[in-house]
Structure formats: C-alpha cells, structure tokens
Amino acid sequence: MKALCWHGKNDIRYETVPDPEIEDxxxxxxxxxxxxxxxxxxxxxxxxxxxxxxxxxVGHEFMGEVMEVGSxxxxxxxxxxxxxxxxxxxGECDQCRRGNFSLCERSNRNKAMADKVFGHAGAGLxxxxxxxxxxxxxxxxxVRVPFADETHIQVPDxxxxxxxxxxxxxxxTGWQAAVQCDIEPTDTVVIWGAGxxxxxxxxxxxxxGAQQVVVIDNVPERLSMAQAGGxxxxxxxxxxxxxxxxxxxxxxxxxxxxxxxxLESHVPRSPDSVYDRVKQSLWMENDRAHVLRExxxxxxxxxxxxxxxxxxxxxxxxxxxxxxxxxxxxxSGQTHVRRWSDDLVRRIDDGQIDPSFVITHSxxxxxxxxxxxxxxxxxxxxxxxxxxx
Amino acid sequence: MNRSHSYMSHSLHGxxxxxxxxxxxxxxxxxxxxxxxxxxxxxxxxxxxxxxxMACGAREIACGIGALSTNPTLAxxxxxxxxxxxxxxxxxxxxxxxxxxxxxxGVAMAALGAVTALDLYCATKLQKRYAYQAxxxxxxxxxxxxxxxxxxxxxxxxxxxxxKDMRAALPSPAKSPGPRVTPTTRSPIE
Ligand SMILES: [Zn+2]
Ligand SMILES: [Zn+2]
Numbered sequence: 001m002k003a004l005c006w007h008g009k010n011d012i013r014y015e016t017v018p019d020p021e022i023e024d025x026x027x028x029x030x031x032x033x034x035x036x037x038x039x040x041x042x043x044x045x046x047x048x049x050x051x052x053x054x055x056x057x058v059g060h061e062f063m064g065e066v067m068e069v070g071s072x073x074x075x076x077x078x079x080x081x082x083x084x085x086x087x088x089x090x091g092e093c094d095q096c097r098r099g100n101f102s103l104c105e106r107s108n109r110n111k112a113m114a115d116k117v118f119g120h121a122g123a124g125l126x127x128x129x130x131x132x133x134x135x136x137x138x139x140x141x142x143v144r145v146p147f148a149d150e151t152h153i154q155v156p157d158x159x160x161x162x163x164x165x166x167x168x169x170x171x172x173t174g175w176q177a178a179v180q181c182d183i184e185p186t187d188t189v190v191i192w193g194a195g196x197x198x199x200x201x202x203x204x205x206x207x208x209g210a211q212q213v214v215v216i217d218n219v220p221e222r223l224s225m226a227q228a229g230g231x232x233x234x235x236x237x238x239x240x241x242x243x244x245x246x247x248x249x250x251x252x253x254x255x256x257x258x259x260x261x262x263l264e265s266h267v268p269r270s271p272d273s274v275y276d277r278v279k280q281s282l283w284m285e286n287d288r289a290h291v292l293r294e295x296x297x298x299x300x301x302x303x304x305x306x307x308x309x310x311x312x313x314x315x316x317x318x319x320x321x322x323x324x325x326x327x328x329x330x331x332s333g334q335t336h337v338r339r340w341s342d343d344l345v346r347r348i349d350d351g352q353i354d355p356s357f358v359i360t361h362s363x364x365x366x367x368x369x370x371x372x373x374x375x376x377x378x379x380x381x382x383x384x385x386x387x388x389x
Numbered sequence: 390m391n392r393s394h395s396y397m398s399h400s401l402h403g404x405x406x407x408x409x410x411x412x413x414x415x416x417x418x419x420x421x422x423x424x425x426x427x428x429x430x431x432x433x434x435x436x437x438x439x440x441x442x443m444a445c446g447a448r449e450i451a452c453g454i455g456a457l458s459t460n461p462t463l464a465x466x467x468x469x470x471x472x473x474x475x476x477x478x479x480x481x482x483x484x485x486x487x488x489x490x491x492x493x494x495g496v497a498m499a500a501l502g503a504v505t506a507l508d509l510y511c512a513t514k515l516q517k518r519y520a521y522q523a524x525x526x527x528x529x530x531x532x533x534x535x536x537x538x539x540x541x542x543x544x545x546x547x548x549x550x551x552x553k554d555m556r557a558a559l560p561s562p563a564k565s566p567g568p569r570v571t572p573t574t575r576s577p578i579e
Contacts, residue, residue, distance in 0.1 A: 010405060010459060014398035045400070046459045099552070182557040185544065203534050209544030219522060225529035230539035304557055329558035343549070352545050357534035360527070367397035373518070380524035 002389065003057045003140030004368045009047040012369040017057065020136060020144035025072035028148030030084060034161040035062035035138045037368065037375055037385040038169060039195045040262070040310045044128070045372050048263060048312055051113070051130040059139025060086035060126040061169045063161060067142065075149045082152040084138065084145055085337030086169045088124040091150030102334035107147060108133045122334060139368060141389040153341040156349060162356035162386065163348055166200070170384075171344060171355050173335040174200025174260070177308040178208050180331035181256035188212040188249050190298070191231070192291045193260035194222035196384045197308055199229060199358050201258050206230040207352060210256075214248060216241055221381045225358070245298050253300035261291045262309025272317065289315040296322050307332040358384045365389040404514035408465055411511060412456030414504075415449045415468065422446025433497060434490030435482050445475065462519045465512040472505040 005015045020029055038061050043049050063083040066076050076082070088107035089096050095103040107124035108114055114121030114131050124146070127137015136143060145151050155164040174197050181189055189205040191198050194217035205213045206229065215231040217223050223233035234244050245254060276288035295305050296319050305328055323330075347353060360383045363371060371385045396402075422429060423446035426439040435442075448471055455464025479498045482488055517523075535542045 009457075010401055012400040179549075179551060180555050182551045182555060184557075199534075204546075206535075206539060206543050207546035208549060209547050221526050221529050225532050228530050228533040228539075229535070230533070230543070302558070327558070331555065339552075347546065351536045352542070353534050354536065355534065357532040360529075363397075366395065369400035370397040372400045377519055378522045379520065381527040381529070383529070 001141040002365060003136075004059060004365065004387075006044060006052055006056045006058050007054050010045060010373075012045060012058065012372050014366045014369055017055075017140075020142050022068060022070045023144065024146060025070040026147050026149065027070045028066050028073055028076055028145045028152075029068040030062070030064045030082065030143050030145055031067045032062050032064040032138060032141055032143060032389050034064070034165050035059050035140075035365070035387050035389070036165060037061075037139070037371060037387065039197060040128070042372070042376050043263060043310055043312065045376065049129045049131075050117075050312070051134075053130060053134075056127070056129075056134070057136040057140050058127045059137035060128055061165065062126075062138025062140075062143060063155075063165050063168065064143075066148075069148065073148050076152060080152075081155055081157060083155055083164050083167045083341075084126070084143070084152055085167075085172075085341065086126055086128075087334055087337050088126065088133065088135065088146055089150045089338055090147045096150070099336060099339045100333075101336040101338045103336075107151075110134055125334070139365065139387060141365070150338065153338070153345065155345060159348060160356070162359055162362075163354055164345070165386065166196075166355045166358070167341050167344055167348075168337065169335065170196045170358075171200050172337045172340040173197050173308050174202075175204045175340050175344060176333075176335050177201050177258045177260065177306045178204035178210075179340075180306040181205070181258065181304050183208040183210045183256065185209050186211055187256050188214065188254040189256040189258065190214040190216065190245065190254040190295075191226075191258045191260055192216050192295065193262075193309065194219065194226045194231075194233075195260060196358050198222075198258075198260035199226060199383070200355070201260050201308070202226050202229045202231045203353055205256075205258075207347075212248060214245065214254065219378055222378075222383060225383065229357075241294065242298060249300070253298050253303070255300050255303045257295040257299045257303065257305050259291045259295055259305070259307045259309040263288060263311045263315075276316070289318060293317065293319060296326075296328065299326065299328055301326040302328075304329045304331060308335070359386050360384055362386040362388065402518065404511055404518060405461070407507070407511045408456050408461040408515060411465060411468060411508060412453045412461065414453075415456060415464075416453030419446045419449030419451075419453055422449060432490060432493050433479075433482060434485075434488040434494065438478075441478070445471070460519050462512065462515040465508060465515055468508045469505065469512050472501060472508055475501055476505065 001019045003017050005013050066078050066080040087102040089101040089104045090106040093105040095105050102123050104123035108121045110130055111121045124133030126135050153167050187210045189210045191201045194215045202213055213231045215226040216234045218235055218237040227233045273290040365387045368387045375382045375385055422442050426442040430436050430438050452464045452468045482494045
C-alpha cells in the first residue's frame with residue numbers, strides 16, 4: 001500500500017510499504033477514506049518527539065471503512081464506516097473504566113520504555129513515535145486498529161467524511177480543553193493559538209456558553225476564522241496581549257486560559273521566546289514555554305489553565321511562584337476522545353456545529369509530504385489539510 | 390504514468406538537500422578552522438592570521454547548526470555574507486606583495502567563488518520555499534462552523550454537564566460555597 005513515512009527532520013515521503021495485517025484477534029483493518037495532517041504532526045516533522053524511527057508511518061487523524069476484523073471483534077463488522085480516535089483504548093483497564101481513555105494502561109505496547117520516561121505511561125497513539133507504542137499511523141491507504149471494539153466511533157452515513165473526520169482528534173481535543181475549564185456563563189475564556197485545535201476551542205467555548213471568548217495569534221486569516229466562530233481576536237504582532245486582556249476583563253484577568261499552541265510557541269519579539277529558541281537548539285530544553293508563562297501571568301487568581309497543546313519534555317523558567325500564589329488549577333492531557341465522541345456525533349447530527357469549516361486544503365495522499373511544508377509555513381492560508389488516499 | 394517522484398510526494402526538495410550539504414560542509418570547515426588554523430594559513434601564505442581564521446571557524450559552525458535546523462534560510466544567507474567577507478580577506482592576501490603563495494590564494498578564491506554561487510542559489514530558493522505566510526490570504530470570515538448566527542449559538546450546548554473530575558477548583562459565584570459553617574463544640578460523630 002501507499003503511506004506517508006517519516007525519515008527525519010523535515011523529511012516525509014510518500015512510499016510503498018507492506019499492507020497491515022491482523023496481528024491480534026481484537027484488531028481490525030480500516031480502508032482509509034480520509035485522513036488529515038495535525039498540528040502535532042509538525043512536532044514529528046521538526047523531530048521534537050523522541051523515539052521516531054526512519055520509515056515510521058505517520059498520521060493519527062483518519063477514518064474509513066472496516067475491511068477485515070479479527071476473530072474477537074464483536075461490535076464491528078466488515079463494511080462499517082468509522083472514525084478512529086487517535087488514542088487507542090482497551091475499554092477494560094482501570095483508567096478506561098474511569099473514562100480516562102488517553103491513559104489506557106494496556107494499549108501502549110512499549111509501556112516499559114514509556115514508564116521509564118514518564119514515570120507511568122499513557123495510552124498507545126497512532127503514528128506518534130515509539131514511546132506511544134510505535135503503531136503505524138493513518139496517513140496511509142490501510143491501517144491496523146488495535147482493540148477495535150473500543151477504538152472506533154460509529155458515524156451515520158448521512159454525514160460526510162469532512163463533517164465527521166475531526167471527531168478522531170481536533171474537535172474532541174478543543175471540546176475537552178473547554179470542558180476542563182468548567183465554563184460559567186460569566187466567564188472570559190482566552191485561547192492561545194488559532195490553529196485547528198484553537199478553532200475548535202473557540203466553538204466549544206461558545207457552545208458551552210462562555211460570556212467572552214478571546215483568541216490570540218498573529219496569522220490574520222486564522223484570527224478572522226476564529227472571529228467568525230465568535231471570538232474576539234488579539235493579534236500579538238499589533239497589540240499588547242496584556243493590555244487588551246486587562247481591558248476586556250475590567251482589570252481582573254480571564255477566569256479560564258487555554259494553551260492550544262504547545263511546545264513550539266514562538267513570539268519573535270519576546271525575549272523569553274528567543275531564550276527558549278536558543279536553549280532548545282542547543283538541546284538544553286525540549287520545549288518552548290512562552291505561552292505557559294503568559295497564561296500563568298494573566299490568569300485571574302483561582303482560575304483554570306487548560307493545556308491541550310502538546311509538550312514533550314523539559315521546560316525552563318516556569319513561574320511556579322505565580323502559579324501557586326494565584327491558586328491556579330492546571331488541567332492537561334491527551335484527549336479522552338471516546339469520552340466525548342458519541343455526544344459530539346449527536347451535536348453534529350443535530351446541526352449545532354459543522355466541523356468542516358476548518359478545512360482549507362484537500363489533496364491526494366501522494367501530495368501530502370509537500371503539504372507539511374505549506375501547513376508549517378502557513379502558506380496559502382493553510383489551516384487544515386485533508387488527504388485522500 | 391509513474392508519479393512516484395512527483396514534486397509533492399517528498400517534503401525535502403533539492404534546495405533543502407543542498408542546504409543540508411552546505412550545513413555539514415560548514416560544520417566540517419568550521420571545526421578545521423577552529424582546531425587547526427595553521428593548516429589553512431600556511432598554504433595561503435597568511436601566517437599570523439590564525440585568530441581571524443578561528444573566528445571564521447566559529448561563524449561557520451554557527452551557520453552549520455542553523456543550516457541543519459528546521460528552517461535553514463537565515464543560516465544560508467549568513468553563509469552568503471560570510472563568503473563575501475572571506476573573499477575580501479583572500480583578495481587582500483592576493484594584493485599583498487610579500488605573500489609567497491599567491492597561486493594557492495588564487496585557487497582558494499576560485500573555489501570559494503563557486504561555493505558562494507551555490508550558497509546564493511540555495512538561499513534564494515529557500516527564501517521562497519520557507520516564506521512564512523506566503524501566497525494569497527483568503528477570507529475566512531464566513532467560516533463560523535455554526536448553522537445560525539454566533540449569538541444564537543452561545544450556550545447551545547448548555548445541556549452538557551461538566552464531569553466531576555473536570556469542575557473548576559474554586560467555586561464560582563454561581564456555585565458559591567454557601568453559608569459559613571459555625572464552629573461547634575459538639576463532636577461531629579453522634
Ligand atoms: Zn492530532
Ligand atoms: Zn484501557
């Protein structure tokens with residue numbers, strides 16, 4: 001089959017690789033009809049995620065038709081149309097039974113290695129390094145889905161691929177980020193980053209009834225897309241983030257802050273951001289933390305910091321004194337996709353939201369590698385790329 | 390039609406590969422200059438210029454690291470600048486009446502000229518390729534994602550109840566902690 005494979009920094013290739021096979025009776029093979037490039041795939045592209053191997057198939061946002069099922073698969077049959085959550089879930093372990101699907105204790109088959117790095121490992125993920133199980137990803141014609149009975153979302157035929165594809169990651173990720181804020185009708189919710197996840201944070205915060213939703217970025221078309229979804233845009237190249245937030249919250253600061261940027265945050269003119277860049281390129285820290293520092297600083301005392309943005313390892317200069325004295329709560333984690341997906345399918349079906357608004361580019365899988373560059377450099381107004389195998 | 394080598398199917402293009410090659414070259418040359426400057430000054434008849442060569446070496450190493458990073462554009466442009474400085478230094482050596490090795494200096498200049506051309510070509514290509522936010526900026530102001538005007542969608546999902554494990558740590562005025570508990574001398578267990 002054809003797939004997009006990782007070969008090192010900036011190096012993704014469209015290649016022929018062996019077809020996946022059922023390896024465990026609980027597996028299913030999916031014939032991919034649509035997949036997408038995620039912002040977090042750029043962290044792989046830039047080789048900020050450790051434990052990638054040359055030839056690894058990337059991609060964790062995909063959907064398609066069930067082609068083959070293992071003998072123990074009960075809830076799926078050949079021909080079913082499914083979206084696959086990027087977090088692989090067994091559905092039976094202690095964490096899965098609590099609904100913490102991204103912390104599944106069984107699905108990471110490289111648990112021993114991941115336990116050493118993280119203390120205790122999280123779930124297996126598709127196409128996202130060997131630390132998360134080394135599973136082949138979904139930017140491919142076919143994918144093997146482990147624990148298939150649990151790791152799938154059934155979607156009605158009346159909805160198009162474009163409407164449901166993002167149920168596998170970015171929609172529930174934005175939703176969980178907003179849910180973790182426990183939004184009150186009086187809240188101001190501020191979202192750093194107007195990328196695809198940031199866009200879904202905006203819509204989720206609006207649907208959940210926030211009084212004010214603010215989004216911070218410097219890419220004009222992304223800001224205007226966020227504004228269309230109900231956010232007040234702040235372009236940090238043009239105005240002071242601190243000043244504007246003070247004004248919008250009558251000097252009290254936003255109650256809820258969401259980091260939809262993660263480890264590659266960069267504000268060219270901010271000294272701490274330059275400091276991070278230098279340290280990161282000298283391998284003295286893994287992640288750049290400008291957004292975290294700003295969130296901690298501006299948040300109203302007693303507020304909540306919700307962090308869906310991906311971090312990989314060590315960060316430097318986190319103002320713990322501010323965090324502690326302001327009694328801030330930090331909520332983070334990979335998305336417990338399955339916990340929200342059925343409810344979100346219903347909301348799409350009910351017409352509360354149509355997630356396809358975020359798609360700006362749709363190309364063949366073969367053209368995928370170059371789209372990594374276009375997406376990374378934010379060329380052509382690129383916000384979200386869908387690939388068709 | 391065999392399209393396996395189409396322009397789009399590899400994320401690394403010729404200019405990216407060239408930048409990498411130049412990056413490794415920079416690193417190698419830089420290390421030589423820093424560790425063994427006399428190996429360069431002697432054949433060029435430029436003895437006494439070792440500190441300058443070592444400084445150039447440090448510059449080369451920095452360019453090399455930059456050229457191997459996720460965005461090599463700036464580093465390759467710096468190489469172009471560095472090349473110009475090096476050419477000027479060699480030109481000075483060529484004009485020096487007392488330099489006994491002018492022939493070698495000429496050869497070095499020719500080689501450096503070729504590398505400069507390569508750097509310049511690469512830098513111009515990269516400039517386009519890595520141009521941030523290049524291309525047309527479309528209008529997305531109609532992409533709300535909602536079927537109705539935003540204001541009528543605010544709170545549309547208020548049927549959703551925040552799970553216990555995700556409630557705000559500190560109570561909001563709406564969910565106030567209630568009246569103060571009066572201390573009592575009675576034992577709570579009765
Ligand atoms: Zn993703
Ligand atoms: Zn589990």
